[in-house]
Amino acid sequence: MMKSLRKFLVLQLSLMMALCLGACSGGGSGQAEDPSAKTVKIGVLVSDTTSAEALAFRSYYEDYIKSVYNVEFMFSDELKDAAAEQSAIDNFIANNCQGIISMASADRPAQIEKCESEKIYYAVATGTLTDEQYETYKGYEYYVGAIGPDLSIEYQTGYDMAKYFLDQGYTKFGMFTGASVYFTEMHIYRAAGMLAAMCDAGNGTYNGVTGMDIVGKIMADGGEVTTGKIGSIELNGVVSGYDFDDAWFGKLAAVANDPEVEVLLAVGSGQVTFAGFKPEGKMLGDIDCYTADSVGLMEAGTLNYLAGKFSASIGPIFAATLSAAYGKPIRTSEGNAFALSQGYWVAKDAETAKKYYEVDSSVTDPAYSKEQLDTLIGASYDDFAKFVSAYSFDEIKK
Template sequence: MKRTMKKMLSFGLVAAMSLTMLAGCGNSKDATNDTNVSNGQEEKKPTGDVKIGVLVQDVSGEEALGFRSYYENYIADQYGVTFTYTDELKDAASEKSAIEKFASQGYQAVISFSSNDRALQIETCEENKIYYAVAAGTLDQEQFEKYKTDEYFLGQVGPSMDTEYEAGVEMGKFFADKGIKTAAIYGAFIPNPMHVYRTAGVLAGLGLSYGGATTEEDVVGLIFADQGIDLSKISGDIKIVSYLQGYGDTTTDEINAAIQAAPEAFISVGMATTFFTQQLNAAGIEFSDIDSFTKSNGEAITNGKLVYLAGKYSSSVGPAFALVMNAINGNVIRDAQGNAVSLSQNYQVATDSETFDKFYKNDNGDNPIYSRDTLDQIIGDTVTFDTINEVVASN
C-alpha cells in the first residue's frame, strides 16, 4: 500500500561512544593479482583508480554480510573497483571521522550503510568534496528536502520509511491471521529510523494501539519519544509478553526471559536471525524477521522455526553503486527537477522454503539480480534518471 511520506519527528542520537575504528582499517577487495604487504596483511593493488569507502553500522548481520559479499566478491571484480569497509560505526562522530579519513586518502565516493546521523554524513562529504550515496534505508522526507540539491549528494535507493512501515504491517498481520494471542517483539536498534517504522507497522498489523494512537505518524512519533516500546502503552487483543531491543549481555538475559514467557510468536524487525535463531529454534517458538535472503536464513526457514522473512536481495545495493560510478565518471544523475535520486525498493516475502529458494537462487552465484549486464544499463555517459528509475522499478 502506497502512502504519502510523513514528516518524521526529530529524535535523539544514540549516546556517543568512544571511536572503535579509523576508516581504511577494514578489508578491501580489488580486481587484480598484484599484491603488496601493508601492516602485515596482504593487500591487492587496484588496476584502476576508483576507490569507494563504505560506512557500516552492522558488521555481522546476515543482511550486511550479503551486501558486502556482493560488493567485494562480485562488483569489485566486474568493475575493477576498490571497496574499503569501515569497522562498526557506533556514533555520528565515528561516521564523520571515517568520511574525513576516506577523503584524505583520495577516495572519490562514500556509500552509506550506517545511519547514526546521515545529515552530518552528507555535510561532511560536501565539505570534503566526496560523493555520497545511501544504499540501505533512506533519509526522512525533511532531511531529503534539505539536502536534495547538494552537489555531492547523489541520492538514495532503498525501502522508503513508508515501505518499512508497510513491511512491519504485513508481518504483524501474518501472525494476527494465524490467530496468535501472545507475542514478543524485538525492536532491534531503535532509534534507528527504519526499525522505528517497522516496529510501528508490526503493532498496526497486530491490531494494537500504542499510547492510544493507531496512525503511522502518531505511533512513530511516540516510539521515537520513548526510544523504544513501553509495554504498558500497548492495547489490543494480542498480548505482548516481552519487548527487547539492542544486543549485548542485557539483551541475552532478555531473550531468555522472553522465551520463558512462552510467546506464540517472536516478531523481529531486524537481526533476530543473526542473534537468536539457535535459541528460538531450541525453544520451538515461531519467529519472523526483516532481513535478507542468505544461506543461513534459508536453513532457518527450512529446518528451523523461521516462518516469515521479509528480505532484500543482496544485490539490491547495486543501483547505489551505479549512482556513484556515474558521478565519478562525470555523469551526476539528477531527476527532472534537478534533485538527487530518491527511489524506493520493496521487500520480497518468503513463508516457506520453496519461496525462499526462488529468491535466494535468483540472486546468488555469478548472475545476481543486479548483474553486470543489468548494471551496464544504468552506468554510462548517456544514462538518465528515467533509465535508472525504470530498471529499479523492474527489479
C-alpha cells in the first residue's frame, strides 16, 4: 500500500516538473508577452476643463482612444499653478500611472523633474518647451517629447489671419489679446504676428518695432497691446484679459461697435467675446478650435476666419507615450526626446469649417484613427516626425 502511494506521488511530482519545464520552454521560444494585453494608465494634466478646445481633446482620448486601446486615462482637475500640478502628479503616481501627458504649463521643468525622479514617462501635448528647456531636458530618460504649435507657428498663425483681412483691403482693426496681460506666450506671439502683418501691409511700425521684435515690445509693456496707427493701418481698439465683469463686457461691446473698426481679430475666445456684440458687416477672425457653435457662427456670417487646433492632434503624443510604456521609446538619432511642431487647420468659409468639424468631432472615424496611430508605436524618429509634420486636413485624410 505504502509502496504504491510512493509510486503515485513520484509520478505526480514528475508530471508537475514536466509541465513546469514545458511552460518555461514555451516562454523562451521567442513569443514575448504582448504589452498591449496589460492596461496602461495615463494621467493627463490639464489647465483648462471648460473651453471648447479642452473638451474636444478630452473627448478624443476618452471617447475614441480609450475605446480602441487598452488604456485608462486619469484627468486632473483644472490646474491653475505649479503646486496644483505637483499635487496632480502625486495623485497619478499614487494611482500607478505609467505615463503623464501634460497640457498644463505653469511649471513644466518641475513636472519633468518630478516624472524623471519617479520614473514615469512624461510628454507635452499642445505645446512645446522653450529652446533652453529642451536643451536641459532632452536627454532625460523618461521625457518622451513634445508636440504642439511652437511659438513661431503661433506668430505665423496670427500673421496669416491678419494678412487675410489686410489682403482684402481692410485697414481698421480691433483686437482681443486674451491672456497676453498674464504673459501667456501663446497669446503674445499670436498678437505680435497680427501686428507684424499690419506693419508689413501699412509700411509702418508698431511703437517703433516690426516683425518678431514686437514680441519683446509687448512683453516690455506688461503684455498690453496699445492702439494707434501702424503706417496706413489703424488699430483702433484693444481688449485684454478675462475679467467677465461689466467693464470688460462694456469694452468688448465698445470695440466691436466702434465705427472706426472694420475687422475684429481675436487671439482666442473670439466666439464668446466679440461675436455677440459684432454688428452685421464687420469681420471677425479667431484662433480657437472647431465646434458646432463655431460652424454655426461661420454659417451665419458672424465668424469669417477660424484657425483651429484639431482634437486628434494629441493622438501622436499619446502613441509616443504608449510606445514608451511598451518599452519602445521614440528617440532622435542622438538618443534625445523629440520636439515637434504642429499647426492649425484654417477655415475661411462655413463649408470648410463644417468639413473640418465633422471629422474633428467624430468618435468613430477621427482625424487620427487607431490604424494610423498603430504605425507610430515603436516607429523610428524619422517616420514619427514625418507623420506629425503632415498635419493639414488634406494630408491626414489622403
